[in-house]
Amino acid sequence: MIGATINIKGDITGEENLTIEGNVEGQVRLPKHELTIGASGSVSADLNAKVVHIDGTVTGDITGTDSVVVSKTGRVQGNIVAPRVSLEDGAQFKGSIDMNPGTQQVESKPQDAQLDNRQPAKTEAVA
């Protein structure tokens, strides 16, 4: 655990679970383990872990190869990428949530001709 009075500027990597209650600026990578940002934790960093729990404040992008959970006390500004994302009621979030990791950012949509097999929208104007 990184305690509430600890301030770290730099990158953190490891092969064990980690809880951050202090302040961290940098990157945190625990690709096979769980990362918890405690209620008193404040992190300005990109986070990468198997499971990420956010009870505190995070500014940065978060990648969870398994899941990301933002609790009701969590505050996140950034982009979340994980196959499973849970936001508890009360969580504050600003950014994007990508629940389809593994695909590249779609820069453009298929041409309309390729969409012809879809059900067209009903065109019923309202007076």
Place this chain on the structure above:
Amino acid sequence: MPRVFDGFEDHDCIHVLDVGDAASSTVEFLAPYRCKVFVMDLADVSAADAAAGAYVDLFNDYEGVLFDVILFWDLLHRLDGDSLAALSDALRPCLYSQTKVHSICHYAPSEAREAYRINGRDQLQVTNAKPMAYRPWSQAAFSREFDCMRIVDDTLTPNGRLELLLQAD
């Protein structure tokens, strides 16, 4: 609400813009679509900021992204004409011909703004949000100011809520 997501079941990844606060049930509802959800609270943009290009600045952060679904909830009927037109202009680069928009118009207007979350394809949960002036638009005026979209369907719910389905022009 149900028809907003029609046709997207087979997509590898849909891009959804959820205007307002992030809601847990909405995220859970959207998860099976293997989507990317963009959460943006446009209610904080004042009319003066809108005129100064605030919407353009916000959407510049998503350059290159084309939204498949936009959930505006009742915001469009809480903006003045200039803000609505500014939003339409700013949004246009993020639209394509299949973009669908969900919007709500109330028949019992109130400044007591509501926040919405999806509990199911035909089930919205309503909670309180910070007050905001209500400006119900006639459909003709709405279409004139918000000209990046056209209304293609609507549903009047028993609680006096008119849910509109719009599609990009």
